[in-house]
Amino acid sequence: METRTIPLLSKLVALALLPVCVCAAADQVVEKVDRPAASFVPPDRVVVFPVFFVASDQTRPSKEQAAKLMRHLRWAQQWYHEALSGRDTFALGADRPYYYQAKQPLAHYSSLAPGMRAPEQVEELLDHFELTRFNCPFVFVILVDRLQERPAGGRTINGGLNTGGGLVQMGTPQLDHDPGFQSTLRHELGHAFGLVHSDVYGYDLKTTPSMMAYHEPFKTKGFEESATPAQFIPEDIRALALNHRVFGKLRFDPAKDVPAGYTLAPRPIVLGVMPAVHHPDYAIKVTTTSGELLGSRAANVVLTPIRPNRPDHRGPRRNYDPGSMWASANLPDGWATLDVQFPLEVTLTRIGVHSQHSGTVNAAHAIGILAEKDGKLKPVVARKLTSADQWVQLPKTSATRWQFRFQAGPSRKILLRGLRFCYNNTELFPPPIPYEFDAD
């Protein structure tokens, strides 16, 4: 990871990029957010950053409201620490809320379609702090002026787990008038870290003892804890442990985290990508002239989970997954081509190639990488591939449009489970379920 600590953003210097004190349980820990290496590079760490989003015609929240918000955030931080058995909690990127005077009057934000108010406000904040959705090191806790038109909400910016920043949206008046502010904050932070509702795993929302359910007795009252506080169910802890940018110390331990007799859902289920309004989408365009067979799509090689290349005793095709893999057509000259367009210029130094499925079917035997310069595709590197899962180094190259060519073996077909892109040691556009989950 790149660990330059020169502050990029003067506005943030005083707030977030200088070391700030974070009370994680009993011991005080000094946390620090490093400057983003570039607009396309995900942050090393993600911290929670409180913002009062004040519409241009509204007045600033009071000092008392600011103090209440920080008290709630520290309490939520402590609750996460306890719910994770003291192993970890999130870090706070500021010791007081940031007052952001928004560009538009309240009527503008209120008039936005449901689901588009948060994206518009997040983009405004990203512009203000000179960040992008790709490098944002914050889970913004955004307190807006009014919340009548929509309930509180939370989500990741780029979907999945460990893909960067996130957001929580709540109303400033709720600080004073909603006795359940704290339990709602814990729940929405869960979404902002990548958690889904418990019913997505098949559990009853009204009775499951998860913070990600809606069990009434879990509600806090002001600054008073519920008599029967919520917990995290094993699926929640497993998902949080995959979000290393927020929970760097948390490891999921099935022996301790899964009670006897509990049937753990086989895979994490993740949230989708936040839509863009004025900014580029979190999307990579992948096209091919080499065919898409067996229900697969070339686009599956990016931003989908990368499944293992595991033989299956039940039959040779049982580990084929058309939802996350790409199967080429028969290749007359033995080469398949993928055209890949990123939403912004990226600099790559390493590519991960995951070809073949079930340990035997359609590995790639060589790769050629081309990058667009001055409107033309220029060769960058060509290499033999000796393994189905292999890193390929390339000279540091920047481009928006790339082409990847893969040489098939005797089968004359290519099967790709995924491509990965690295700038130095940081993976760009990582899969929504981190590779490590599927790796072994």
Ligand SMILES: [Zn+2]
């Ligand atoms: Zn929810």
